[in-house]
Amino acid sequence: MLKSVWLYACTVAHIKNPGDYFVFELADNSIIIVRGRDNEVRAFWNSCRHRGAKICLEQRGRAPRLMCPYHQWTYGLDGQLLAARSMAEDFDKADHGLSPVALENVGGLIFICLNDNPPPIDRVKADIVDQIAMYDLEKLKVVVQDNYVEDANWKLVMENNRECYHCDVGHPELISVLGTTGFGKDAPADDYLEGKRAEWQSLGIDRDLIEFPDGWWHRVARLALANGAVTQSIDGKLACQKLIGPFTQPETSSLSVWTQPNSWHHFCCDHVVTFSLTPIGPDKTMLRTSWLVHEDAVEGVDYDPDNLAALWRKTNQQDGHFSAINHRGIANDGYVQGPYALEEKLVDDFKAFYVSRAKAALAQVQS
């Protein structure tokens, strides 16, 4: 299923300069996402066209060219084969460039698809770009990246992400900043929200809620933060003094983007945090979380990395525990599927997406 849908991989800020690469891994698959000398971002299979060796061994790096460490076949940043020693006379380098992988740049969020016939992405792209363009991801930099392996099946970690029924008890730190706004319960009073929307209009950041349009796979919502918080930090205070996007003053809201089946993102006035989720195996899942700040922000002056990451790092660990006990519980022969709570509607949406795409992928295989 995961090989026939668009998957979020990283942001343009992860590969800020020509030659910067980011390796995205999905179970045994490894894909190089690299920025070319022409500033274009491209994706290639991380496998040499000679004997298939892995080319980029680090998860992130920078290189003037992509050289296979086994026999030194050397490729340009655009995937063209530049050099290969001792080949037969009829060998044509033009036939042996790196194999490309479909890639879309969605307002700075990089999505890839491992299938040669990727499904449509146009409406997702239009809707998300409209909402996040103002944050200008090209002007940000990645200052913290956590790679956290969860002891649970990827699907369960996704389901955990799609509901906040567990938040009140499970995420006290997060709830003190987020409230439960947007999750259908204890919503802020209407008049407060009216005031906020007026403020958002004056700032030019007011947009309609987008909630998994029929047949599509994205949700975008501006959330009013709680308890006076101006960002998603452990104390609700600015985590970076240098503001981003259109903001010149701290702003008590954040914009969130969720995509099926593997990502979510929060855009605050001082930083952006993005999450990608990929299976390592049936009972191991990689959650990669990246924190981005303004490219001119200075560590130790404008931001402290540990403080910046503290809220979601804590939340990730709590979710890792929940997903792990969920995984172990449903492994029982005696497990019976139960009913969702009112606050778990988005879990059902995720499940519907998963089932429909899995059926489609299966039909494609069988035909």
Add this chain to the structure above:
Amino acid sequence: MLKSVWLYACTVAHIKNPGDYFVFELADNSIIIVRGRDNEVRAFWNSCRHRGAKICLEQRGRAPRLMCPYHQWTYGLDGQLLAARSMAEDFDKADHGLSPVALENVGGLIFICLNDNPPPIDRVKADIVDQIAMYDLEKLKVVVQDNYVEDANWKLVMENNRECYHCDVGHPELISVLGTTGFGKDAPADDYLEGKRAEWQSLGIDRDLIEFPDGWWHRVARLALANGAVTQSIDGKLACQKLIGPFTQPETSSLSVWTQPNSWHHFCCDHVVTFSLTPIGPDKTMLRTSWLVHEDAVEGVDYDPDNLAALWRKTNQQDGHFSAINHRGIANDGYVQGPYALEEKLVDDFKAFYVSRAKAALAQVQS
């Protein structure tokens, strides 16, 4: 096969008070065995009826109610659902209690069966209760529990338990206490046993040997200990000064119970030791050994835990080694099944039980 037979799980002493629970695990399955406020012992699947999360995370514990740590669905000790937030109006708590698992209390030994139609247990129960009731397990407490993972398939560990052909060389410590009585070789002289039986009659502890009655799965035998030993301890001396059951004086015999396919137990005049064996995977097996003494015995005064456990801890390690080399040896393509020695009759009995139940389970699946 293991899911359609009765399996020994623990004793009533493992869950001595209301709210005490014991988690029995069989490969991916996890079952909560819990004592209710009404003192009844019940078994439930360790999986919340909401999203299936594991409820009891510790192997043993005590709780006033069983609360799922994920979304706080809360169950009584009798499995009834007491609380669940934010459910739809038509949600009925009465339909969502914990799923029960069949359980039988056999004179204080708790057996469970994962199948909804458990096989008969009545004769096993009658026979075992008749012999062990005098030890009154409700009056004992568990003071040592070892969880030992063996690098061997569960079936091989069972076969190892069913013969003492390996004991003379393999278990010098055990043999010095047990002799080889009851294993068909070097049995004590008849007149010595006659004298012992007269003594047992006067104590009211004499019973007939029960040896896997046709179609059943239990064996019970009183063993005359060797070399003057009064209990199964490393030096043959009392391991707990407070005697149990009907005993007011040290007694040079012990009562042993074996059940197919996963347990054995030894009842001495000063303590009881029980063993349960469950597969973790095809090449990993959990041997759980528990040592029980009188509930009024005082650690450091009446008994020393390490001394109490020393004999069988040593024996378990030796058996773990034997099972592991057996496992590795039969993995060879060149392995050929060989003949049993005269002293290995009970291995054959175990194999016959296993094959008949496996065939029955297979037939049930196929019908």
Add this chain to the structure above:
Amino acid sequence: MLKSVWLYACTVAHIKNPGDYFVFELADNSIIIVRGRDNEVRAFWNSCRHRGAKICLEQRGRAPRLMCPYHQWTYGLDGQLLAARSMAEDFDKADHGLSPVALENVGGLIFICLNDNPPPIDRVKADIVDQIAMYDLEKLKVVVQDNYVEDANWKLVMENNRECYHCDVGHPELISVLGTTGFGKDAPADDYLEGKRAEWQSLGIDRDLIEFPDGWWHRVARLALANGAVTQSIDGKLACQKLIGPFTQPETSSLSVWTQPNSWHHFCCDHVVTFSLTPIGPDKTMLRTSWLVHEDAVEGVDYDPDNLAALWRKTNQQDGHFSAINHRGIANDGYVQGPYALEEKLVDDFKAFYVSRAKAALAQVQS
């Protein structure tokens, strides 16, 4: 496939004296190779004929008899069952000797075959004996043995061994001693080689190159060493002062033997190094490297073990890295098989051997 071909296991020097045994392991299979009191070398399945336990638990050892540690069934070094306690009256020891495995001694290199109908080996034997007999392996001793687990499929490690296209960059230490002689590139000048061959003739060590004769699976070549090296050591200098075989003076060449599908060997004037490669699992491979010197050589006087092993130990580690990245790269769904370089002809030969034997093994299974 590997169970129907001849596999290199060890040398006669690994089991120098009667009672010496060497345990060869292939995935779950374990074979005892043992020298008898009659000096014959035999192979047996490492599984007791009683309950199948593993008999020899150490990888190498010496024993007057082979006794199963489980129930002490005892076998002679020729595999005959000598003792078994408590068996039924009709038990015949003659029927329960250790199960033999096919074995051939090829000039001191021991090959075994796990199939009861091994393929022909006569030409391989004649050709290799003709070339290596002069090194008289019975007069050598094993002084270093490395067991190195590679994170790669066995087939990839073999392919890596069959080409030196990766050597120039990947093995600087090896190349400084070997040059690239024999690998088709930068070969020594013809007149130099002419001079060498004249010298080899005078020493009686000149033989024709044997290069995987049609339908066979061996290659033998004398290589002129480079840069004045007289052996395959890290500095090209003698690694053992006591010369072997016909040599009375250091000699700037070495003889190499490669066999499909699991070995290679280098015979120098002062030592021999042999390699066997066996799968542990689909992504783990055991490379066993042994270094042999004259039986009269004295450690610390004639040779230093670490210096003796340094060159190939370093080379093995480099190859382990290459094989691991090759393994990970071809695991990609996007992996495409590429063309071989001119210097990779022997990889193709290996692949052809593998495919033909795999097809034959499959046909045998299906018939």
